[in-house]
Amino acid sequence: MDRMISSLLPEALLVGQPEVDAQHEEIFVRIESLKALCVDSDALPLARFDDLLVLFAEHFATEERIARAAGLEFSQHARTHRANLQVIARALAEVRQGVRDVHSFLRYVEFWFERHIVQDDQPFAASLRPLAMKGEAPPPEAAGVG
Numbered sequence: 001m002d003r004m005i006s007s008l009l010p011e012a013l014l015v016g017q018p019e020v021d022a023q024h025e026e027i028f029v030r031i032e033s034l035k036a037l038c039v040d041s042d043a044l045p046l047a048r049f050d051d052l053l054v055l056f057a058e059h060f061a062t063e064e065r066i067a068r069a070a071g072l073e074f075s076q077h078a079r080t081h082r083a084n085l086q087v088i089a090r091a092l093a094e095v096r097q098g099v100r101d102v103h104s105f106l107r108y109v110e111f112w113f114e115r116h117i118v119q120d121d122q123p124f125a126a127s128l129r130p131l132a133m134k135g136e137a138p139p140p141e142a143a144g145v146g
Contacts, residue, residue: 013117013126017066024117025060030055031110036104044141049092052109057085063124070128080120084112 008028014021030052037045060081067074088109095099 015121017125031106051086115122
């Protein structure tokens with residue numbers, strides 16, 4: 001079994017940036033918490049779902065800050081972030097309207113986030129490592145990481 005930094009983030013999803021990995025973990029914790037709330041209660045905690053969207057936005061802002069500090073071209077990744085937030089917000093609106101099942105929404109968000117980490121965040125983090133080794137990027141602490 002994969003080594004985990006906690007109960008929800010497997011080693012295969014680590015990116016090697018402590019602040020980003022911690023945020024990934026927090027997002028998975030929030031998703032699991034929402035799953036439990038929806039199973040244990042008839043009331044839909046919509047404010048908690050809004051908090052999840054805020055957490056995604058904060059996470060994306062962190063990555064963009066780290067990229068700027070490292071001097072990386074990040075415009076495509078940032079566009080992906082904006083598009084993803086719009087899709088997730090639209091899906092959440094469908095939950096509110098009764099068009100989408102809350103459990104389907106949570107499965108979708110969890111699957112999408114794992115894919116985003118593998119396809120976008122891991123390559124981004126990998127692009128930071130050579131810069132840090134050459135001394136061309138600020139250390140993680142200077143970029144606000146860790």
